[in-house]
Amino acid sequence: MAAPAASAIDLSKALVLAPPALADWLVILPVAWCLASGAILLMLRKNVRLQPPLAVAALVVLLVLDALLLWRVIDGGPVTMVMGRWLPPFGIAFTVDLAGALFALFSALVALAGGIYAAESIDASGRRYGFYPFLMLLMAGVSGAFLTGDIFNLYVWFEVLLISSFGLLVLGSEPRQIDGAVKYAFLNLIATTLFLIAVGYLYGLFGTLNMADIAAKAGERRGDLPLMTLGVLFVLAFGMKAAAFPVNFWLPASYHTPRIVVSALFAGLLTKVGIYALIRVMVMLFPVEGDELSFVIAAAAAATMIFGALGAIGQSDTRRLLGYLVISGIGVMLAGIAVGGPGGVGGALFYALHSMVVMTALYMATGVAGRLSGAFDLNRAGGLYGRTAFFSALSLVLFLSVSGMPPFSGFWPKVMVAKAAIDIGAWWLAGTVLLTGFLTMIAVGRVWVLAYWRPANIPAAPGEGAPRTSAMLSLSALALVTVLVGLFPDPLLQQVQQAASGLAEPSAYVNSVFPQGAR
């Protein structure tokens, strides 16, 4: 066979011929780094003493990478890298915009705190069964979901983080963990399958999986495509992943069962990936359908907020109480998405970032409190304030932050969402946000009064007099973040508003994937 004449084919139309700039490698590095270090830790699985320092070092590097990536995105707008030299929309594109970079940075922060906390709280058997490799692979999935610009690739990262979360969830194999894992695993698998169904239809309609391509085509071909059906499927799938009201029962059934640091990581990372994906798809790809569905999302948001907060009030086990608070926070984010606009979506992004830090810290604080007072049950706990005033003060900061009190980080996003809701005349939604803050205050206030103020009911177990150093280190760091963000909200406020307008008007995102309008 004769070789085709080289002059007949212009490769530059199909392939990237110039190698990507060195700085562009930052786009893929967080994922590649997590996969590589996860693989190395897996090989060192039996070396239980080497694992924590190595994993913490790897997570520090991940944090630095994500910070550099965010800095680059703030500096020069969205960045794209295409895999395998194929030009988009054929190659799988990783596109990072401000929203993705912010989420990636905060997720790395949460993971680092979790890695430090786990150094002393996960025992040798937990390490041998792969806590740290699972953590790194979970971070690969989470970072990949935040950074990818391809919707099928997003599905793949969802599955990567899901299978890692299964591994973390059953670490310890107690009957209650198995029970929680059964419900978590089945329902989450169904949710990601729903997502895959939606992706299948999307491919059938558009013939492309590249998000920038879809965003541009959805605007051109709206009207002759059943985009509403697609939108409903995506809202249901991501709502289930994010634990929105009618489809959230897997969360309170499972989040209190694993090791407390695993719960903390799940609360910080998993549901927020669902929220991120919902924002990405319903705000950026299908804004018109997102608008039309806004009442459905708003109703789900209100129910999620109220039932989450009421569920928290009804619990006596502090870990289960926190599971309901995670749900209630998801409601606030959904309310922001439903309201829309830079205020609403920006508020949802801000609240998600706040919630990542604070919910993780709250689970960690509960772990410390449970160890010190010997019980997670509010009927039996008590006397923490008399024993460790500093830890109690940290917990109080977190309690106030989660209920949205100034001057902590929970205050500003709630103000943004409530104000945006009032601006469009949705008084009931703004009122629900405020009422939720009040109910949350009751729930966490009671934890404070019973477990901290009240004199101890039971004598302390021997050898558990003081909190562990690693736990206090990560807890203080996260509490510091919520205080700093609360006191100086301006930098983050500007970034989330810019991220929200970048999602609502994705021309910079599209241009980064298709330079000089080559689509």
Next chain:
Amino acid sequence: MEVPFSLLIGIFFAAAVYLMLSKFLVRILLGVAILGNAVNLLLFTTGRIVREVPPIIPAAFDHQVAVTANPLPQALILTAIVISFSFFAFLLVLSYRAFQDLGTDNANEMRVAEPAADIAPPTGY
């Protein structure tokens, strides 16, 4: 060919949903397996069904000259099969462990994590 395939997929989905609504883990597992196959067929159909013509560009051309099979849905399905297979394997082991540890495969009776008799929090200080 797409219409009969759509009907077939509908039957698959209906069977999967029916099985997953059961409270017994084994039936839910079967439902999940059928659901995975339903989705794979769906992906296959959304790529449009043509005869088995390999998508190979003849020499001396820079584009396809005949209607060929769409390779992308097949790549998607391959990914989805691998993922759903591994998840199914995990769920199978998890269900077996649940049966061993909890002594039941009835989801209604799995109340270890969320006990039926919930302890209410104290009402007073």
